[in-house]
Amino acid sequence: MIETIKLRKDFKEKTVVEDVDLYLDKGESVGLLGPNGAGKSTTISMISSLLKPTSGDVKLNGESVVKHPSELRKVLGVVPQEIALYQELTAYENLKFFGRIYRVPKDKLETRIQTTLKLVGLKDRQKDRIKTFSGGMKRRINIASALLHHPKVLILDEPTVGIDPQSRNYILEMIRQLNEQSGTTILYTSHYMEEVEQLCDRVYIMDHGKVIASGSQSELLSILSNEDTMRVQLNQMSHSLVKAIQEIDVIRQVEETGDGIKIIAKKSTNLISNLVKLADQQNIKILNFQMENPSLEDVFLHLTGRTLRD
Amino acid sequence: MLTFLMKDLLLFWRDRKEVLTVILLPLVLVVVLSISMAGLFDENQSDNYDLALSLVMEDHQSKAIEEFKASVHQSDRIPDNGKQEVIAGVEEHPPVESLMDFLTSPELENWLTVETMSKGEAKERIENGESNAMLLIPEGYTAQLLKNIYLDQGTAPSLQFSAKETAVEVDMIHDVIDGFLEQLNLQYVVSMSGGEVSMNQVEHPEGGTEVVDNDHSFSLTMDQYFALSIGALFVLFMASTVASRTGIEKREHTFNRIALTNTPGLHFLFGKTCATFVLSLLQILLIFIGSHLILGVFSERSFTFWMGMIFMASVYALAIAGLSSIMTSVSLRLKNPDAADGIFMTILMVFGTIGGNFIPIYVLPNWLQQIGEWTPNGLTLAILIEWLQFEDVSTLWLPAIRLLGLTLIAIGVSTMLYPRRGEIS
Numbered sequence: 001m002i003e004t005i006k007l008r009k010d011f012k013e014k015t016v017v018e019d020v021d022l023y024l025d026k027g028e029s030v031g032l033l034g035p036n037g038a039g040k041s042t043t044i045s046m047i048s049s050l051l052k053p054t055s056g057d058v059k060l061n062g063e064s065v066v067k068h069p070s071e072l073r074k075v076l077g078v079v080p081q082e083i084a085l086y087q088e089l090t091a092y093e094n095l096k097f098f099g100r101i102y103r104v105p106k107d108k109l110e111t112r113i114q115t116t117l118k119l120v121g122l123k124d125r126q127k128d129r130i131k132t133f134s135g136g137m138k139r140r141i142n143i144a145s146a147l148l149h150h151p152k153v154l155i156l157d158e159p160t161v162g163i164d165p166q167s168r169n170y171i172l173e174m175i176r177q178l179n180e181q182s183g184t185t186i187l188y189t190s191h192y193m194e195e196v197e198q199l200c201d202r203v204y205i206m207d208h209g210k211v212i213a214s215g216s217q218s219e220l221l222s223i224l225s226n227e228d229t230m231r232v233q234l235n236q237m238s239h240s241l242v243k244a245i246q247e248i249d250v251i252r253q254v255e256e257t258g259d260g261i262k263i264i265a266k267k268s269t270n271l272i273s274n275l276v277k278l279a280d281q282q283n284i285k286i287l288n289f290q291m292e293n294p295s296l297e298d299v300f301l302h303l304t305g306r307t308l309r310d
Numbered sequence: 311m312l313t314f315l316m317k318d319l320l321l322f323w324r325d326r327k328e329v330l331t332v333i334l335l336p337l338v339l340v341v342v343l344s345i346s347m348a349g350l351f352d353e354n355q356s357d358n359y360d361l362a363l364s365l366v367m368e369d370h371q372s373k374a375i376e377e378f379k380a381s382v383h384q385s386d387r388i389p390d391n392g393k394q395e396v397i398a399g400v401e402e403h404p405p406v407e408s409l410m411d412f413l414t415s416p417e418l419e420n421w422l423t424v425e426t427m428s429k430g431e432a433k434e435r436i437e438n439g440e441s442n443a444m445l446l447i448p449e450g451y452t453a454q455l456l457k458n459i460y461l462d463q464g465t466a467p468s469l470q471f472s473a474k475e476t477a478v479e480v481d482m483i484h485d486v487i488d489g490f491l492e493q494l495n496l497q498y499v500v501s502m503s504g505g506e507v508s509m510n511q512v513e514h515p516e517g518g519t520e521v522v523d524n525d526h527s528f529s530l531t532m533d534q535y536f537a538l539s540i541g542a543l544f545v546l547f548m549a550s551t552v553a554s555r556t557g558i559e560k561r562e563h564t565f566n567r568i569a570l571t572n573t574p575g576l577h578f579l580f581g582k583t584c585a586t587f588v589l590s591l592l593q594i595l596l597i598f599i600g601s602h603l604i605l606g607v608f609s610e611r612s613f614t615f616w617m618g619m620i621f622m623a624s625v626y627a628l629a630i631a632g633l634s635s636i637m638t639s640v641s642l643r644l645k646n647p648d649a650a651d652g653i654f655m656t657i658l659m660v661f662g663t664i665g666g667n668f669i670p671i672y673v674l675p676n677w678l679q680q681i682g683e684w685t686p687n688g689l690t691l692a693i694l695i696e697w698l699q700f701e702d703v704s705t706l707w708l709p710a711i712r713l714l715g716l717t718l719i720a721i722g723v724s725t726m727l728y729p730r731r732g733e734i735s
Contacts (some may be wrong), residue, residue: 048570049570050566050569050570070572073570073571073572074572076570078567078570080563080566080567082562082563083562083563084562084563084564084566084567085562085564086317086321086562086564087562088321088324088325089317089320089321089324093320097313097317098567098571100313101313101314101568101571101573102571102572103571103572103573129324145567
């Protein structure tokens with residue numbers, strides 16, 4: 001449905017997005033994952049026609065839309081990372097304004113506004129000004145404003161940043177409903193791994209402006225199929241022990257946790273015995289071993305050497 | 311575009327602080343300034359002046375005229391048949407005597423006392439504050455003046471006018487003398503060509519206002535001046551008020567959201583232009599009507615007068631809308647909205663100053679006054695003052711066409727400046 005080909009954006013001398021190829025099939029829910037500054041928002045701005053790419057192409061159903069984005073805009077709803085609403089207007093007035101400029105037919109606008117308000121759970125607050133809303137409520141109206149024209153594709157740029165867990169769950173559930181019940185194609189960007197894991201069929205992982213991995217969750221997790229992830233609980237933390245463990249040849253990553261360490265290592269039969277030996281040498285007791293299934297976070301750590309929130 | 315207009319009007323209405331600033335503040339200023347300045351610039355205040363001018367006479371007019379007659383007879387520059395006429399003109403209006411007659415005329419004697427004395431005595435009087443100014447007519451003044459005008463010999467002489475310090479009173483005396491001498495010189499020049507100029511056309515100062523000898527005119531009062539100038543000034547700022555909202559829309563990313571729809575970008579721009587027009591028109595009319603209701607500034611004026619005021623207010627509001635249109639486009643191109651606001655405010659302050667909204671335009675140099683009349687506020691203020699005095703419909707058309715021209719140019723420029731996709735900073 002939507003496809004980007006070697007999408008690139010340079011700002012002055014700096015390349016912010018480099019040769020990004022991605023695609024969204026009809027009805028899919030796709031995650032775009034990456035830390036802050038990875039180039040996710042710039043990629044989205046180019047896909048949504050807000051920003052002209054330096055090079056590359058964006059295609060809708062096989063037709064380039066970079067030069068003539070009007071067809072794309074008809075089918076696209078964009079939820080920006082920022083609360084792009086008029087704070088002095090009420091929720092209803094904001095929706096009415098955006099509905100009109102999205103050219104929702106006059107006879108359908110009122111129904112659309114009420115349905116959308118119901119969907120985001122704010123029908124009873126429609127006459128209140130946005131500036132009086134909580135962060136979560138503002139986020140929900142921010143999403144509602146992108147839904148009035150019934151977009152076939154919805155792009156959400158970190159729509160849950162800075163809100164309480166309850167509102168976050170509400171928003172995630174709402175997006176899932178849109179995808180599953182209305183068949184809306186979703187492109188969801190976040191640096192919250194668990195959201196992407198919960199919502200998306202496929203994932204693109206971006207770092208430093210490039211897509212460094214892509215595929216279904218199981219495909220991405222298989223990157224770590226030759227590796228074990230384990231949590232080791234210790235009676236005390238020791239930096240010298242961490243340093244010693246890092247020198248074991250099968251070790252890929254060692255990360256300190258609150259009560260011990262998390263290790264990613266190549267599958268090896270004598271890893272545990274080596275760990276016990278090193279701990280004994282430093283008079284540190286291992287209280288517990290726990291083998292973990294790898295997560296997308298581990299995949300990211302494996303690919304980039306840092307966590308998503310670094 | 312109507313959607314954008316309604317949105318902008320609604321946003322403006324919701325900002326109560328802004329509404330109070332643009333509507334109430336100018337009204338308060340008109341009332342306060344009118345009341346506080348009433349004592350200073352009362353129309354009949356000239357009757358209350360008691361100004362003293364010390365005159366020092368070093369010129370010998372009779373002797374100079376005799377010498378001039380001889381020179382005229384010998385001159386080849388004046389044709390023989392015109393020589394007698396020139397001599398008769400000079401004898402009828404000898405320059406120094408005419409000036410003395412004027413200074414002691416009944417029109418001036420109510421507020422100006424002229425005393426002839428020696429130079430030393432005059433200086434002492436000024437020093438002691440007994441006299442407002444000294445006028446020295448230097449030796450050879452008459453001779454030099456007549457030779458310069460009629461025989462084209464030498465340079466034009468000057469009277470020496472001095473005062474201890476600059477004051478409104480001193481300026482008034484200076485202006486009166488200047489005005490008379492200009493008139494006198496004109497008469498001499500015209501008489502040489504066989505024409506005639508009446509010596510009774512000099513205008514006299516009356517407070518800060520001007521009274522023109524016209525049976526069908528109205529005098530301009532201070533409260534009227536404040537209502538017009540403050541009205542024009544605050545409407546000028548409306549251009550920046552509306553345009554600065556563009557900066558907010560950029561900062562809050564609502565502009566990006568609008569850009570993602572298929573609505574033509576120019577609808578956003580013209581929405582702002584129309585909103586500025588509506589708000590400016592409402593603002594200036596509310597200021598005029600409010601001033602009238604509170605102070606009675608336009609009392610006993612005709613229906614035609616009010617129609618003219620509404621017409622000019624509408625044309626001015628259009629020009630302001632054009633200005634706002636340019637500011638909106640520039641605002642979208644500049645990265646920092648605060649910097650844009652600062653630039654707009656500076657431009658408007660300059661417009662306000664040279665347009666005569668902060669200080670009466672006649673205190674500015676002539677060249678600046680001429681530039682000022684090319685600013686929408688300066689032109690509007692000038693034409694509203696004229697309309698208020700003469701109610702002559704024919705005086706409205708040319709300024710109105712100029713303002714409409716400025717509006718069209720401004721809209722054209724703003725359309726060209728309006729950023730395309732990817733050009734928004």
